[in-house]
Amino acid sequence: MMVTLRLNGTRRSVDADPQTPLLWAIRDIVGLTGTKFGCGIGACGACTVHMDGQAVRSCTTTLADAEGHDVVTIEGLSPDGAHPVQRAWEAHNVPQCGYCQPGQIMQAAALLKQTPHPTDQDIVAAMAGNICRCGTYLRIQAAIKSAAEAEK
Amino acid sequence: MTTIVNMSRRGVVKGIAGMTGLVLGFHVGSRILPFAAAATPTTFVPNVYLAIDETGLVTIVAHRSEMGTGIRTGLPMVLADELEADWTRVKVIQAQGDAKYGDQNTDGSRSVRQFYQPMRVAGASARQMLEAAAAHMWGVTVNDCRARNHMVVHVPTGRQVAFGDVAKVAATLEVPPDDRLELRFKPASERRYVGKPIPIVDLNDIVRGKAIYGIDVVLPGLKYASIERCPVYGGTISTFDATESLKVPGVEKVVAIPAAAIPSGFNPLGGIAVIASNTWAAQQGRERLKITWDFGANASHDSDAYRAQLEATAKQSGRVVRNQGSVDSALASAARRVSADYFVPYYAHAPMEVPTATANVAANKCEIWAPTQFPQGARATVAAVLGLPLDDVTVNVTLLGGGFGRKSKPDYVAEAAVLSRLVGAPVKVTWTREDEIRHDYYHAICAQHLEAGLAADGRATSWLHRTVFPAIESTFQPNITYGSSGELQQGVTDMPYAIENVRCENGPAAGQVRIGWYRSVYNIPHAFAVCSFADELAHAAGKDPVEYLRELLGQPRKLDFAAMHVDYPNYGASLDAYPVDTGRLRGVLDLVARNSEWGRPLPPRQGRGVAVHRSFLTYVAAIVHVAVGDDGQVAIPRIDVALDCGLVVNPDRVRAQFEGAAIMGISNALYSNISIKQGRIEQSNFSDYQVARTDITPQTHIHIVESSAPPGGVGEPGVPPIAPAICNAIFAATGRRIRALPVDPAALKAT
Ligand code: FES
Ligand code: FES
Numbered sequence: 081m082m083v084t085l086r087l088n089g090t091r092r093s094v095d096a097d098p099q100t101p102l103l104w105a106i107r108d109i110v111g112l113t114g115t116k117f118g119c120g121i122g123a124c125g126a127c128t129v130h131m132d133g134q135a136v137r138s139c140t141t142t143l144a145d146a147e148g149h150d151v152v153t154i155e156g157l158s159p160d161g162a163h164p165v166q167r168a169w170e171a172h173n174v175p176q177c178g179y180c181q182p183g184q185i186m187q188a189a190a191l192l193k194q195t196p197h198p199t200d201q202d203i204v205a206a207m208a209g210n211i212c213r214c215g216t217y218l219r220i221q222a223a224i225k226s227a228a229e230a231e232k
Numbered sequence: 233m234t235t236i237v238n239m240s241r242r243g244v245v246k247g248i249a250g251m252t253g254l255v256l257g258f259h260v261g262s263r264i265l266p267f268a269a270a271a272t273p274t275t276f277v278p279n280v281y282l283a284i285d286e287t288g289l290v291t292i293v294a295h296r297s298e299m300g301t302g303i304r305t306g307l308p309m310v311l312a313d314e315l316e317a318d319w320t321r322v323k324v325i326q327a328q329g330d331a332k333y334g335d336q337n338t339d340g341s342r343s344v345r346q347f348y349q350p351m352r353v354a355g356a357s358a359r360q361m362l363e364a365a366a367a368h369m370w371g372v373t374v375n376d377c378r379a380r381n382h383m384v385v386h387v388p389t390g391r392q393v394a395f396g397d398v399a400k401v402a403a404t405l406e407v408p409p410d411d412r413l414e415l416r417f418k419p420a421s422e423r424r425y426v427g428k429p430i431p432i433v434d435l436n437d438i439v440r441g442k443a444i445y446g447i448d449v450v451l452p453g454l455k456y457a458s459i460e461r462c463p464v465y466g467g468t469i470s471t472f473d474a475t476e477s478l479k480v481p482g483v484e485k486v487v488a489i490p491a492a493a494i495p496s497g498f499n500p501l502g503g504i505a506v507i508a509s510n511t512w513a514a515q516q517g518r519e520r521l522k523i524t525w526d527f528g529a530n531a532s533h534d535s536d537a538y539r540a541q542l543e544a545t546a547k548q549s550g551r552v553v554r555n556q557g558s559v560d561s562a563l564a565s566a567a568r569r570v571s572a573d574y575f576v577p578y579y580a581h582a583p584m585e586v587p588t589a590t591a592n593v594a595a596n597k598c599e600i601w602a603p604t605q606f607p608q609g610a611r612a613t614v615a616a617v618l619g620l621p622l623d624d625v626t627v628n629v630t631l632l633g634g635g636f637g638r639k640s641k642p643d644y645v646a647e648a649a650v651l652s653r654l655v656g657a658p659v660k661v662t663w664t665r666e667d668e669i670r671h672d673y674y675h676a677i678c679a680q681h682l683e684a685g686l687a688a689d690g691r692a693t694s695w696l697h698r699t700v701f702p703a704i705e706s707t708f709q710p711n712i713t714y715g716s717s718g719e720l721q722q723g724v725t726d727m728p729y730a731i732e733n734v735r736c737e738n739g740p741a742a743g744q745v746r747i748g749w750y751r752s753v754y755n756i757p758h759a760f761a762v763c764s765f766a767d768e769l770a771h772a773a774g775k776d777p778v779e780y781l782r783e784l785l786g787q788p789r790k791l792d793f794a795a796m797h798v799d800y801p802n803y804g805a806s807l808d809a810y811p812v813d814t815g816r817l818r819g820v821l822d823l824v825a826r827n828s829e830w831g832r833p834l835p836p837r838q839g840r841g842v843a844v845h846r847s848f849l850t851y852v853a854a855i856v857h858v859a860v861g862d863d864g865q866v867a868i869p870r871i872d873v874a875l876d877c878g879l880v881v882n883p884d885r886v887r888a889q890f891e892g893a894a895i896m897g898i899s900n901a902l903y904s905n906i907s908i909k910q911g912r913i914e915q916s917n918f919s920d921y922q923v924a925r926t927d928i929t930p931q932t933h934i935h936i937v938e939s940s941a942p943p944g945g946v947g948e949p950g951v952p953p954i955a956p957a958i959c960n961a962i963f964a965a966t967g968r969r970i971r972a973l974p975v976d977p978a979a980l981k982a983t
Contacts, residue, residue, distance in 0.1 A: 097481055100512050108456065108510035113448035114441020116633070117511075118584050119665040123918040126584055154441030161440040169439045173431055173884055176892055177300030178438035179445055179584045179633025207926045211918060213584045213634050214300045215895025216888070217929040 083143045087112075088156025098144035103127045105143050106153060114154035114182045118211065125210030128183040128190075129153050135190035137209075154182035157189060165189045168227035176214035184210050188224050197228050282311060282354055284362075288382060288396030290317045295327035296347070297338040297605045298434070299583075299635035300892075301947045302885035305432040306344060307351050309425040310881060314355025314418060316379035317395070319425055324433050329607025329627035338605040339640045339749060340803060341848035341945025344881055348943050356415045365402035366393050381424075420940070429884030434631065446603030446630045449590040451658040455484065457651050458514035459661065460521055461503035461671055464911035465745045466494035466528040472504050476520035482513025486521070487654045489647060494528075496746065497708045498613045500647045501671060507655050511662050527911060533744040535578065535677065535908040542679035542741055543573060545700045550739035551714060554725045554798045557733030562694035566685025570772050572765055574682070575972040576757035578906035579675035580921055581750055585633020586668045587644035591651070592658035597624045602645045603632035610642035614649040625649075636896075637749035641673050669921050670913040673748025674906055676701040678757035682765045685733075690773025692784060694733040699724055699758065706743030713740035715754070717799040722847060723758025723952065725798045728814050729766070730786025734796070745908065751893075752951040755847040756900060759952030760959075760973065763843035767960040768969065777842050777960065778825045785844075788815025803848055809942050810849045816937075817844050820853040820874040823935050828855040828872035837861070837982070838869075839964025843953035848945025850877040851937075854894075854953040856930075858961040864977030866902060866962060868930040873950060875934070878941035887934045890950040894932050897954020899924040905974050 084093045087110065094105050101120075106112050106129070115138055118126030122140040129138045130152040131145075157163050165188050175181045184207070191198060191206040198206070203224050212220070283291040292311055298304035308324050311317075327333050335346065359379045366384035367374040376387050383392045420427075437443040462468065474486035484507050491502025506517035563569060589602035591614070598618055604610045607627045615625045632639055644661060651659040663671075678701035685694040703719060706712040715738050717725070724736050750756070770780035790811040793800040802810060821844045824830075830840060837860045844853040857870040871894050880886050903922035907914045915921040959970040966980055 096510075097513075100510075104510055104512035107448075108512070111450065112441075113444070113450070116445075116584070117447060117586070117662070119918050121665075121917055121919060124584070124665075161436070166439045170431070170435055173429070173435065173888065175300075175432070175435060175438045176302075176888055177298075177584070177632060177634045178434060178443055181438055182441045185439060204927050209925075211584065211923060211925060213582055213636070213896075213923060215892030215924065217895060217924075217926040218891055218932055219888075220926065221929065 083147050085146045085148060086150045088152055094143060096143060098142060098147070100143050101139050102129065102141045102143055102146050102151065103138035106138060112153055112155050116179055116182060118180065118183070125187055126180050126183040128186040128210065130186060130190055133190065133193060135187045154186055157186065163189060164227040164230050165192065165223070168223040168230065171226060172219045172223040174216050174219040174223050176216055180210065180212045184212065184220055188220070188227070191224070192228055192231070196231060198224065282358055284358070284395055284399040286396045286400055288321055288394050290315065290322045290395070292322060292324050293327045294324050295333040295336050296343045297336070297607070297629055297632055297635070299338065299605060299632035299639065301889060302432050302882055303338065303343045304434065305430060306881045306885060307347050308433070309430055310348055310351035311355040313423050313425040314352045315359050316381060318382040319430065321382060326629050329611045329629065331608060336607050337609065337640065338635070339637060341948040342804065344943045345805065345849065345945065348879070348881065352417055353415060356417050360416065361402045362395060362398050365398045369393065369398065369401055426881055427883065430882055432885070443631055445585050445633045446590070446601065447585055447588045447633065447662060449601040449630060449660060451590060451592060454590070454658045454660055455507045455655060456509065456511045456514045457505045457507050457659050457661045458511065458518045458664070459489065459503045459505045459647060459667070460518050460523060461501045461667065462491070462525050462527065463670065464527040465530045467525045467531070468502065468528065469504065470524040470526050472524070473522040474504070476522070477506055477517035480513055480517040480520060482509040483517035484508055485655055486517070487651065489650050495707050495710060495743070498609060498642050498646065499617065500643050500650060505651055507651065507659065515664065530744050531911040533908050533911045538744065539575060539677065539679065542677065542700045543575070545739040545741065546573065546679045546681040546698045548739065550698050550700070550737035552735060553720050553738050554734060554736040554796050556796050559694045559696050559733045559735040562733035563683060563685045563696065566693060567688040568686040568772060569683065570686065570769055571681070571683040572768055572971055574680045574757070574761040574764060576678045576760055577973060578677045578745070578908070579750055579900060579904050580669050580672040580906050580915070581636045581638035582668065582921060582923060583632070583634030583636055583638055586663040586665060587638065588660065588662045589645040589648040590658060590660040591648035593618065593649060593652040596620065598649050598652070599626045599628070600645055600649065601628045601630055603630050603639055604642055604645060605632065605635045605640040606642060609640070610645040613642045613646045617646045618649055618653060636751040637753070638672065641748055665917045669915050669917060673707060673746040675750035675756065676704070676747050676754065680757065680761040682761060684765070684769055686769065686773060690775055692729065692731045692769055695727065695729065695731045696735050697724060697727065697762070698737045698739060700739040700741050701754070701757065702741045702743035702747050704747050704749065707746045707748060713742050714738055718801050719754045721800050721802065722754035723762055723845065725800055726791060726812050726846065727762055728791065728812065728817055728846065729784040730814070731784070751896060752847060752948040755845065755948070755952040756955070759843065759845040759847070760956050763845060763953060763956035764959055764971070767841065767956070767963065771963070778821065778830055781821055781842060781844060782818065785814050785818050785821070788813070788818060803945070805849055810944065812846060816851040816876050817846060817853070819937060820844060820851045820876050823937060824853040824855050824872050824874035827874070827933065827935050830855055837965050839961045841957045841960025841962070841964055843957040843960065845953045847949045847952055850875060850944035850946065850949040852949050852953050854957040856954065856957040856961045858958060858965055860962060860965045860980050862982040864980035866958070866975060866977065866980070868898065868928060868958065871930045871954070872933045872935065874937065875949065876937035876939055877944040877946050877949070878939050879943045880936060881943065883936060886936060886946050889946045890934045891932050893948070893950025894954055895924045895929065897951045898928055898958070900951070901955035901958045901973055902928070902975050
């Protein structure tokens with residue numbers, strides 16, 4: 081079955097069972113691998129993408145849920161890869177293994193869109209669903225603050 | 233001894249082959265690299281290659297696996313620095329798994345320790361060859377030529393030639409044999425990169441979603457597999473019915489992977505694999521399998537009962553692994569006796585990238601793409617399960633989405649290989665998170681019993697330590713019940729306190745699940761017990777815990793293992809170069825105490841705890857500040873860590889490793905626990921196997937001792953002191969002593 085959505089600004093038809101999680105449709109069928117699998121149950125945030133500007137877990141969002149919506153993955157976050165969050169991540173040398181970071185970056189970008197000047201509590205509340213087993217949380221928090229500052 | 237060979241005309245490395253220019257290979261002669269013993273000056277087995285092409289691009293092969301430590305950046309930094317290369321013109325490529333690189337098993341926090349010097353040698357000798365080539369070109373004396381930032385300069389005239397232009401000339405020169413090559417290393421003051429916070433080479437790709445991990449590998453015609461394995465270790469399939477699975481759109485085949493006999497080592501656990509056109513279809517097909525299992529011998533394994541058994545064993549005398557003085561009589565005559573029992577559960581690794589691998593078996597050759605810490609082990613395992621010669625198996629190493637020891641074991645790589653052969657197409661195996669939690673090589677469960685005698689003034693005069701745990705070797709060999717010297721060195725036989733009478737013992741335990749290395753390994757339970765018990769003694773003596781630790785550490789000295797009848801492997805390093813030096817423990821203790829507000833008053837139900845521990849040749853002290861809520865929930869406002877790892881290559885990555893280790897230590901202390909009933913793991917995913925999240929993150933301050941001592945480990949040593957420091961802080965805050973992990977908040981409620 082064909083499901084149509086906008087992916088990173090382009091209309092895209094995906095030929096798959098509409099119950100397929102968006103994550104696997106994006107990764108295995110469309111072939112964009114920046115969005116990561118971590119748990120499959122909405123418990124880790126590795127698969128975070130934007131749907132109509134909101135952060136969603138693509139592992140628990142079906143293709144059918146995404147039909148007709150605007151989906152953005154890490155590959156489409158900014159045309160030149162220089163979104164303020166990406167730049168802040170580089171400035172703070174956030175990544176260790178890096179695997180969780182696309183999800184962290186998408187979550188942080190959605191937070192800053194909604195709350196351009198988040199408090200520490202806002203940051204913790206927004207980011208608590210994203211696991212980093214390497215333990216880069218301190219730098220993630222600092223990078224989000226820098227990105228917010230840079231946009232002032 | 234390091235042998236250098238000019239490889240320019242051999243073209244032996246993928247990515248370098250075909251380049252014109254200078255290619256240097258070298259190998260390290262060392263007793264830890266057994267292949268080198270067989271090597272002669274003519275039969276050369278290199279472990280690293282360096283190429284400089286005519287455009288001046290420097291290509292360095294990273295032969296160790298990148299799982300987040302920054303090693304793929306750190307070792308090339310060392311080489312580039314000695315080479316006088318411009319870092320912006322250096323490209324790093326990843327080596328395949330091949331014995332010619334020497335040891336590639338990226339574990340044990342030893343990449344910098346083992347390869348810092350070889351990298352310097354490679355860089356320095358290449359630099360000197362470029363200088364020699366420039367001198368030859370100009371017809372001047374080589375002593376007047378100096379490499380400077382990707383150029384060679386003729387010092388008297390200021391003439392310059394770019395690395396690229398001189399590389400071609402250099403390629404025609406022979407490398408002087410090492411007894412004639414007088415290597416000149418750069419003075420430390422001239423280092424451009426070593427000791428500087430250089431960003432990792434993959435940073436840009438990572439933040440743009442372009443970095444390729446094992447799970448991201450795609451090949452033409454790729455099939456996707458999901459495997460149902462027996463919930464009990466060692467179980468086998470009685471019958472299965474795949475009718476419903478095969479009806480799932482996208483599912484193409486269902487095949488059985490034979491189970492290896494247990495202990496299964498690195499071999500696949502066996503199971504039923506569903507092969508499909510995408511991962512999701514494979515998982516859906518798998519859910520519709522009907523399988524009856526023969527659960528086998530481990531179906532009665534119950535972690536509660538097992539714990540009770542380990543604890544009972546720890547109460548009895550065991551095999552003596554360290555002995556000084558006379559513990560029994562000293563205990564009997566002590567003014568005061570203290571004893572305590574400690575427990576640490578099984579843990580799962582839970583790297584964010586699950587085990588995954590892609591294999592293509594065609595024409596009786598196998599090519600692998602995998603996130604593996606141990607590419608040569610993967611290669612050997614695949615060759616063995618497929619019955620192929622080693623030369624017909626190629627292992628390409630991707631980035632690893634975390635490893636922590638899990639990806640040293642190549643069972644998942646062998647699964648992909650077996651499946652690719654069975655279905656005649658390239659296959660990617662991707663574990664689910666449930667698979668990862670339920671079929672891990674678990675961190676060993678461990679029970680310990682400690683006793684000490686104190687003199688009237690509070691001084692410790694005797695120390696008895698018994699530890700009981702299933703050994704890692706039990707995953708590989710039948711009938712293994714005792715720990716190895718390598719396991720017991722991790723916080724037992726190297727107990728650093730200056731106590732006259734010491735006896736350490738190890739009691740037997742049989743393995744009933746796969747046991748494996750998990751970041752910092754047996755240092756986790758042993759540091760937990762030893763550093764908690766030191767705190768208990770301080771309180772028994774009525775002394776400040778930092779002050780008491782200073783007394784326990786005593787006068788700076790190097791542990792004399794022979795005198796203690798201890799077989800001490802010292803993480804594979806020589807005790808001459810890397811002694812166990814209590815002065816350095818004292819150094820990190822003092823450093824952390826000075827910088828952590830130790831002694832500053834705190835509100836009620838808050839406290840600080842301290843722990844100091846050496847592991848992987850690095851000395852670490854931690855002071856943790858906790859705040860315990862009335863509901864028993866533990867918050868951690870601040871952690872200070874002081875470390876002495878000798879020479880630091882990349883201070884920012886060292887900090888990052890210790891920041892991350894603090895978080896992993898918090899996971900171990902407060903959240904994570906694997907429990908087993910009827911041989912089945914009770915946890916399944918991050919919903920019930922908890923790990924630290926951003927909300928617990930403390931302000932973390934890392935204090936690094938400046939040192940030019942030989943480099944020690946960095947990836948693992950930050951973990952062990954965290955859990956005991958947290959629990960000691962909880963005691964300071966609440967008066968409740970935690971002796972079993974993870975911490976149970978119910979036991980910490982305000983009454
Ligand atoms: S993979 Fe979607 S939240 Fe973990
Ligand atoms: S950087 Fe490795 S999991 Fe976050």
